[in-house]
Amino acid sequence: MSITTLERPLAGNDGDDGDRRRDAHAETATAPPAPTHIPSKEGVEIGPRRRLRESTLDERFNILGALVAGPTVATLLFGWFTPLTGPIGWVVVAFLAFIGFYILLVSLRSDREEVKDRVLTVLLISAGTILFGALAFVVVYTVGRGSVALPHLNFFTQTMQLAGPLDGLDVGGISHAIVGTLIQISIALAITIPLGITTAVFLNEIGGKFARFVRTISDAMTALPSIVAGLFVYAAVIQLITHQRSGFAASLAISVMMLPIIIRASDVVLRLVPGNLREASYALGSTRWRTVWSVVLPTARSGLVTAVILGTARGIGETSPVLLTSGITAVMNLNPFEGPMISLPLQVFDFVKSPEPNIIARGFGTAAVLILLVLLLFIVARLIGGKGAGQLSDRQRRRVAQRSVDDLRRMTVERYVLTPTPTKEPSE
Numbered sequence: 049m050s051i052t053t054l055e056r057p058l059a060g061n062d063g064d065d066g067d068r069r070r071d072a073h074a075e076t077a078t079a080p081p082a083p084t085h086i087p088s089k090e091g092v093e094i095g096p097r098r099r100l101r102e103s104t105l106d107e108r109f110n111i112l113g114a115l116v117a118g119p120t121v122a123t124l125l126f127g128w129f130t131p132l133t134g135p136i137g138w139v140v141v142a143f144l145a146f147i148g149f150y151i152l153l154v155s156l157r158s159d160r161e162e163v164k165d166r167v168l169t170v171l172l173i174s175a176g177t178i179l180f181g182a183l184a185f186v187v188v189y190t191v192g193r194g195s196v197a198l199p200h201l202n203f204f205t206q207t208m209q210l211a212g213p214l215d216g217l218d219v220g221g222i223s224h225a226i227v228g229t230l231i232q233i234s235i236a237l238a239i240t241i242p243l244g245i246t247t248a249v250f251l252n253e254i255g256g257k258f259a260r261f262v263r264t265i266s267d268a269m270t271a272l273p274s275i276v277a278g279l280f281v282y283a284a285v286i287q288l289i290t291h292q293r294s295g296f297a298a299s300l301a302i303s304v305m306m307l308p309i310i311i312r313a314s315d316v317v318l319r320l321v322p323g324n325l326r327e328a329s330y331a332l333g334s335t336r337w338r339t340v341w342s343v344v345l346p347t348a349r350s351g352l353v354t355a356v357i358l359g360t361a362r363g364i365g366e367t368s369p370v371l372l373t374s375g376i377t378a379v380m381n382l383n384p385f386e387g388p389m390i391s392l393p394l395q396v397f398d399f400v401k402s403p404e405p406n407i408i409a410r411g412f413g414t415a416a417v418l419i420l421l422v423l424l425l426f427i428v429a430r431l432i433g434g435k436g437a438g439q440l441s442d443r444q445r446r447r448v449a450q451r452s453v454d455d456l457r458r459m460t461v462e463r464y465v466l467t468p469t470p471t472k473e474p475s476e
Contacts, residue, residue: 110153110166118146143174190415197406197413204417208378213404222414224380225395228295229421231384232374232391233364235299236306240363241356244310245345251311252318253340263315269308277304278369286373293375295384298391301369306359313358317351318344357429364422367393392418 122142126132132141147167154166196217197203203221211220247266251259281301286293321344329339345352375388376398390398392414399411 114146114150117149118142121145194413194416196409225390225392228389229391232295232299236302239303240306247311248314251315266308266311274366275368277301278372282372293388295389298370298374301373302363306363309362310355310359313355317348321347353429367397370394
């Protein structure tokens with residue numbers, strides 16, 4: 049809305065109120081759009097916001113030059129001047145040469161602090177690239193080796209009850225392992241989510257000597273070997289109570305592995321909640337537990353979902369505790385309290401031990417299904433958790449900005465419309 053349009057007084061001294069309001073709305077509708085350059089108080093125009101992440105020509109030249117020089121030097125050393133061999137050594141030498149040339153090029157026009165900043169940025173980006181590359185290699189290799197078994201529909205709908213080691217891929221499947229994994233991880237999540245988040249709330253909101261003891265124990269349990277958790281459940285539950293392997297015993301072993309991860313991650317997330325939010329809630333007369341339930345937990349919702357995802361990723365891929373507590377079976381078992389119940393990691397372990405190519409292909413196909421299952425659980429958890437408090441999407445930010453503009457326009461129009469027009473007093 050043009051400011052000059054609103055500042056123009058309405059014509060007429062004794063016109064009707066409705067006429068003035070209609071004239072104001074007509075001027076508002078025909079007003080030109082707001083200028084993109086906002087004048088400051090000193091009369092200097094403020095241009096559009098500059099993007100700080102845009103790279104300059106010198107930066108692009110330094111990166112491209114170092115990327116060309118590093119592999120070139122590594123190729124000369126491995127193929128011409130030295131008897132070095134091996135692809136891994138070539139990659140290491142090329143990366144070190146790239147860093148060296150990049151430091152040299154940046155130091156030609158920059159001071160020491162800027163060189164350190166640029167080099168550290170390149171190292172961080174390289175670390176992220178290497179990590180993503182390793183993850184992509186594992187996924188692509190697993191899916192590639194298992195692509196022989198994945199196209200068969202029976203691989204997802206049948207069990208291995210009627211399939212032998214010499215049968216083709218058109219017979220048998222892993223439906224019993226998929227169902228077993230879902231049942232076991234569901235029971236483990238039902239145990240660990242309330243217990244882990246409640247413990248984290250106790251550590252942050254109550255505190256004290258016992259809280260320090262609990263935090264020390266949970267930190268120590270994060271490094272607990274998985275086989276020890278399986279042996280503990282086998283000795284305490286199977287040998288003393290149930291006297292048989294079952295899916296519930298496997299869920300207890302998985303819970304032992306997941307619980308310290310969820311406690312530790314939730315504890316860190318709850319510490320990040322600003323203390324002034326709690327103080328504001330207390331100032332309004334809320335109790336401690338009402339503050340935790342209505343303020344602290346909703347604020348840390350996204351981080352708590354991440355903690356649950358980390359615990360689930362740790363538990364869903366465990367093999368050794370499940371091997372000791374659930375047993376291996378080739379049939380479908382829907383009762384977690386009676387009889388063996390196999391899971392996807394244990395099925396992979398059982399398949400890859402065989403020397404038969406079809407069984408090994410089934411093993412890689414099972415591993416690919418496990419990866420897809422973890423990805424699906426991650427997506428569902430993100431949809432449930434959503435974004436953190438105060439974090440809006442691009443569409444929500446545009447909607448909020450448009451509402452602010454509409455409110456400003458409405459209040460400005462109402463102010464000028466409702467202000468009475470000054471009239472001349474009759475001369476005496």
